[in-house]
Amino acid sequence: MSVFTPLERHELEAFLAPYGLGRLLEFEGIAAGTENSNFFVSLERGEYVLTLIERGPREDLGFFIALLDVLQQAGLPVPYAVRTADGQALGELAGLPALLQPRLPGRHVAQPNPHHCHAVGELLARLHLATRGEMIERPSDRGLDWMLAEGPLQALRLDDDSRQLLKTALAEIVQLRPRLAHLPQANLHGDLFHDNVLFDGNRLSGVIDFYNACSGPMLYDLAIAANDWCAEPGGQFDAQRLHALLGGYAALRPFSAAEAELWPAMLRIACVRFWLSRLIAAETFAGQDVLIKNPDEYRRLLAARQTLDAGLGLPFAL
Numbered sequence: 001m002s003v004f005t006p007l008e009r010h011e012l013e014a015f016l017a018p019y020g021l022g023r024l025l026e027f028e029g030i031a032a033g034t035e036n037s038n039f040f041v042s043l044e045r046g047e048y049v050l051t052l053i054e055r056g057p058r059e060d061l062g063f064f065i066a067l068l069d070v071l072q073q074a075g076l077p078v079p080y081a082v083r084t085a086d087g088q089a090l091g092e093l094a095g096l097p098a099l100l101q102p103r104l105p106g107r108h109v110a111q112p113n114p115h116h117c118h119a120v121g122e123l124l125a126r127l128h129l130a131t132r133g134e135m136i137e138r139p140s141d142r143g144l145d146w147m148l149a150e151g152p153l154q155a156l157r158l159d160d161d162s163r164q165l166l167k168t169a170l171a172e173i174v175q176l177r178p179r180l181a182h183l184p185q186a187n188l189h190g191d192l193f194h195d196n197v198l199f200d201g202n203r204l205s206g207v208i209d210f211y212n213a214c215s216g217p218m219l220y221d222l223a224i225a226a227n228d229w230c231a232e233p234g235g236q237f238d239a240q241r242l243h244a245l246l247g248g249y250a251a252l253r254p255f256s257a258a259e260a261e262l263w264p265a266m267l268r269i270a271c272v273r274f275w276l277s278r279l280i281a282a283e284t285f286a287g288q289d290v291l292i293k294n295p296d297e298y299r300r301l302l303a304a305r306q307t308l309d310a311g312l313g314l315p316f317a318l
């Protein structure tokens with residue numbers, strides 16, 4: 001399971017004392033997740049999730065805390081940082097930065113349907129609208145520069161067809177880069193997969209795992225979500241789910257003409273990002289007891305995105 005840093009009860013109790021939330025009743029490592037160590041923590045005064053941040057520089061944590069405060073104030077169901085009695089959001093446990101957040105209700109959906117996709121589209125639009133006015137700058141550490149640096153290295157490990165597929169996609173990124181920089185921007189979730197959203201019945205009750213959040217083109221966030229929420233196992237889009245996601249989004253934030261034009265390319269870029277990160281994770285954690293997601297799924301998605309079926313473009317382009 002993906003608890004990289006196990007905790008002893010006594011060290012957790014010492015960490016939790018300044019929050020003033022009562023005695024520790026129970027805690028349990030969470031198997032899901034691939035990047036950080038997470039624990040469900042039951043305290044006398046409520047249910048929480050403790051995250052030990054395993055990846056990324058500590059100075060970025062101020063960004064996550066500030067962004068989640070903005071989103072919580074905008075009414076989004078997010079895991080903002082609970083403060084200690086003297087106002088500290090960020091602690092340290094087992095030598096790692098540590099955050100305590102409310103445990104959000106609901107469960108992950110294994111098989112998203114159009115209703116779920118519509119709700120995710122709306123949620124993403126609300127997230128973008130809440131931040132576009134006063135976007136908090138943070139370039140993604142897995143942005144275009146990273147793709148162009150890592151892509152050629154990972155290409156060396158691939159078979160001929162896959163290498164060609166990746167190289168074509170990287171060349172497209174180089175060519176489109178100046179236009180991508182002019183797309184409308186906001187803060188992005190950056191990883192809005194179905195294992196990062198909770199539903200309580202039909203109600204979207206939580207969005208979690210903001211550790212890939214950044215600032216950037218809003219269209220990129222939508223492409224990441226579309227690739228995960230609306231694809232068939234072979235990589236092709238399910239038209240009903242895709243229309244539901246895009247419709248839910250566009251009802252709150254209509255698309256621009258430039259976004260409509262760049263949509264097919266943005267879907268491919270979002271495939272490259274996760275194909276590469278999964279290839280790297282598979283290599284880094286090979287043989288370890290850590291959840292490793294299949295890189296090949298994103299090779300298939302990228303191959304399927306070489307052409308976009310008529311009717312699957314952005315529906316409400318201006």
Ligand SMILES: Nc1ncnc2c1ncn2[C@@H]1O[C@H](COP(=O)(O)OP(=O)(O)OP(=O)(O)O)[C@@H](O)[C@H]1O
Pocket residue numbers: 002030032033034035036037038049079101102103104105191195196206208209210211
């Ligand atoms: N605030 C929360 N409320 C309820 N459940 C949560 C919360 N935070 C995390 N979880 C649970 O813990 C699991 C792992 O958390 P998360 O996805 O943040 O881990 P990660 O290692 O950072 O992720 P990923 O692999 O998605 O990048 C989630 O799938 C969810 O079930």
Ligand SMILES: N[C@@H](CCO)C(=O)O
Pocket residue numbers: 034035191193212274277278293
């Ligand atoms: N959601 C990512 C893992 C975390 O970045 C993936 O499915 O590859």
